[in-house]
Amino acid sequence: MTAAKDTPNVIDLQQRQTVASSTDRLGDLLKLVRGISLKRINGLVGTLFENVDDALFDLAERAGSNAIQTEYFDGMREVRKKRQLVERLFQEEATKAFGEFADGKLKPIKPDVAPQQAHAGLSLVDDVELEESLAVTSMVAKAENRLQRSLYQVNQRLAVIIGGGKVDDANNPIGPAVLGNAFRAAIREFDVNVQVKLIIYKLFDRYVMAGLDPVYEEVNIELIRAGVLPQVRHVMPHGARPPAPAGMQRGVPGQPQAGQGAAAGVSAYYDPAVGDLQIEIYNTLRSLLASRHSGSDYVSSAGDPGSATGVGLPGLSPTDLLSALTILQNQSMAAQARADSVSDAAQAVQQIKRELLEQVGKLSDDSKERRVSTADEDTIDLVGMLFEYILQDRNLPAQMQALFGRLQIPYLKVAILDKHLFAQKSHPARRLLDALAEAGKSWSEESDRDHRLYERIKTSVETVLRDFDDDVGVFERELATFSDFVDSHHKRAELAEQRAAEATRGREKLQEARRTAAREILKRIDERNLPPVVHTVLSRPWANYLVLTLLRQGEGSDEWRNALRFADEFVWSAQPKTTENEHTRLRALLPQLEKALRHGLATVAYHESDVKQLMHELSQFYKRLLDGQKVETKTAKEVIVENLAPIVPAAASEDGASGAEGAAAPAPTVTQSPVEEVVLSSGEPDTEAPVEVLAEDDEHLRAVRELKVGTWIEFIDDSGGRERAKLSWISPISSKYLFVNRRGLKVCDKTVSALAVEMRSGSAVVLEEVPLFDRALDAIVARLRHANDGADAPAAPATATTPGGSAQAP
Incomplete structure (x- = not known):
């Protein structure tokens, strides 16, 4: 244990002052590099510690024994308790490295095991130090190999800033070697076993080392803007191989051992049970x-016999x-x-x-x-x-x-x-x-x-x-420009997609309102013989008024209840009256009915001349009713067919249909009210064509119900034409699935059953979402x-x- 670990809350003020005084002498450009890099790197370290809990908890859940599980939980508590201290120590170590670099005192970090304690008998400590050294060395070598081009450029530009001194990967203050050494020094504060530490190192590799690319890119960009070696270019020497990661088995230079292939380059401390998938x-x-x-009889692609490693033959x-x-x-x-x-x-x-x-x-x-x-x-x-x-x-x-x-x-x-x-x-x-x-x-x-x-x-x-x-930067630059193109397209497509969903939602709300209005009216008139004028009022303008009221006010509103009360009273008023009390009630009710009817007709923009004509017809009807005269009555269907007779034949004449026979066709027209649609089709308005009924446990039905918004499906029509569409919206009213193309335009909407049938027949194929x-x-x-x-x-x-x-x- 170090002294710092024995007294974690005691800070060496002299050391802090030394760090401060040395960093004060940094030049402006070096301060710029320090500010950019340490801000980003500290953020990456923060992300690392935000993921430590989840990683250790997952491992604890999969632990093979209570003892191992306890070690992981103890590690979680230790990291939570000392996280802020370790983050501060890492920041101080990184800042100190910049100060020493400015003074020319930053020694190259060599990939050897850290100095051991003076107790020769503590072989366990030696093993722990060896494991940590291998972990740091391996991750540093891997990062340096991956980042060699951008790191080389940073090295050259930092050398210019400090006046021409030599800067390489080992003494670059933001190089993987210095950062790995700083992190190793900081996490010595954690009193955890070696397995937990190796997991933390693995997370440091994943979240910090893997995130250095944009750090070096930003540093290079800022230094180029400042005029520091704008044309520097990394050229790999002829015949040189990229540096092999630490832990590579030694054998033929540049080649793995027999039976290992390139897998020998995997990090020495990597544990498949906890590693990256x-x-x-x-x-x-x-x-x-x-x-x-x-x-042993393996023959190479070139046709030459040889061993699996190619020993004895010069390698390309x-x-x-x-x-x-x-x-x-x-x-x-x-x-x-x-x-x-x-x-x-x-x-x-x-x-x-x-x-x-x-x-x-x-x-x-x-x-x-x-x-x-x-x-x-x-x-x-x-x-x-x-x-x-x-x-x-x-x-x-x-x-x-x-x-x-x-x-x-x-x-x-x-x-x-x-x-x-x-x-x-x-x-x-x-x-x-x-x-x-x-x-x-x-x-x-x-x-x-x-x-x-x-x-x-x-x-x-x-x-x-x-x-x-x-x-390889060509791919990064092209990815950036292509992503910009995709993002701009997505914004336009999302607007179109929202409009398609809103339009579909509006149509469904309208259809639901029409169904509700039709049901309410038909409950009152479907089985009754009433005067044609009453059937006409309720099945046409009043049904439309109910639809509008339902859309604007909802079923719980007073206006909706008043509209239904009018329908009830209007139906009662049209029935024969046999007693004086009924006549008295009707005379008292007529002004209220007229007022409510005029309000409803005005709401649906009924033409004034039509209102006058209707009121005249109703006045004549009620006069005959009160005088005890016989009044002609008909069924709702008879009246609706007669009302549509002047309209439908013209549209149906091309098919040879005319008169009432043509009007009885089930296909709705734009002139039909919801009640007329139901009566003429003997069902619900806007019904879908019948589809094959599937069992509730059908695998395709289950697959459709599990589809998520954003899933892409390819639809294949009878002629072999193909159209790809994304599931954009699932209706909360009808449970229909709305599909749009890549431009956000509606392709189709499908019921759950219809889509399941298409998936079973192969005319609808779900596309995978995995990259x-x-x-x-x-x-x-x-x-x-x-x-x-x-x-x-x-x-x-x-x-x-x-x-x-x-x-x-x-």
């Missing part, structure tokens, strides 16, 4: 690929491979541009490996027999299988598959340059491909009539093909496992010679 998948892939080379460096790929890329660009069909793209994908090996042979020195290393060949096969999957991906339209197939060579170059392509979801090349695929998933000819999306995706593909040599890269890796793992399980051991390596992929699934 992407790393687990990547490890599985490399292991499956490496298992093909376990036989990544630079040689990249040179061959660049030549191949330039030669094939014109041919790929003409490969618009999926079959053309598939043929190109399968030829790339063979053409690459031929090109490598041309570049090789005639005096030496050289071959592609097993690890590089696995990478070639893996990228080949990735693009084979893309060309078969159900999520992508054929036109998009053909476009993306052209990217195989650039992505093969990325995979050779940076092994993190398959292991890190944050890799810019991976994110770009996922972004292009996500946009391409929504593409269809119908929704992209102006070809804006297709041309924009094509531009991204051509930019990568034209500009990418060895600068393209993740889907591809899962499929490749399944394919390799199937090939390894289904093939005999001696025959397995033979599949390594197939172009574009190594283990062809049966």
